[in-house]
Amino acid sequence: MDLKWEFTSLMHHEMTHVFQWNGEVKTPAPLVEGIADYTVLKANYFPLGFTKPGSWDRWDEGYVHTALFLQYCDELVLDFVAKLNKMMRKTYDVSFFQNLTGKPVEELWKDYKAKYVNKAFEGIQG
Numbered sequence: 512m513d514l515k516w517e518f519t520s521l522m523h524h525e526m527t528h529v530f531q532w533n534g535e536v537k538t539p540a541p542l543v544e545g546i547a548d549y550t551v552l553k554a555n556y557f558p559l560g561f562t563k564p565g566s567w568d569r570w571d572e573g574y575v576h577t578a579l580f581l582q583y584c585d586e587l588v589l590d591f592v593a594k595l596n597k598m599m600r601k602t603y604d605v606s607f608f609q610n611l612t613g614k615p616v617e618e619l620w621k622d623y624k625a626k627y628v629n630k631a632f633e634g635i636q637g
């Protein structure tokens with residue numbers, strides 16, 4: 512992998528930390544890191560093949576696992592991540608997910624897993 516590409520990828524991640532809200536430190540670190548990696552995904556600077564959508568067991572695993580889940584939420588609600596970020600300006604509560612999508616985060620996670628369960632197998636060949 513070339514160094515310039517990796518550097519740009521890292522910069523997207525780190526710059527997100529500069530601009531993002533963290534609920535005055537109440538937002539759990541895995542979600543903060545997930546949002547940073549979500550930015551990398553959106554900018555198309557994520558090392559593909561590293562992980563597959565729908566893999567892993569928890570939405571708050573952090574980094575790319577959380578980022579892929581956030582991308583799914585973004586498909587449900589326009590600008591989901593931007594809205595979530597704004598809500599986290601002063602505080603954080605897991606109910607923010609439900610406020611934005613109408614579903615608790617655990618249910619969203621199940622839907623997300625269900626959506627990708629078959630695609631994960633297809634992905635092995637590609």
Ligand SMILES: [Zn+2]
Nearest residue numbers: 524528544547
């Ligand atoms: Zn980070």
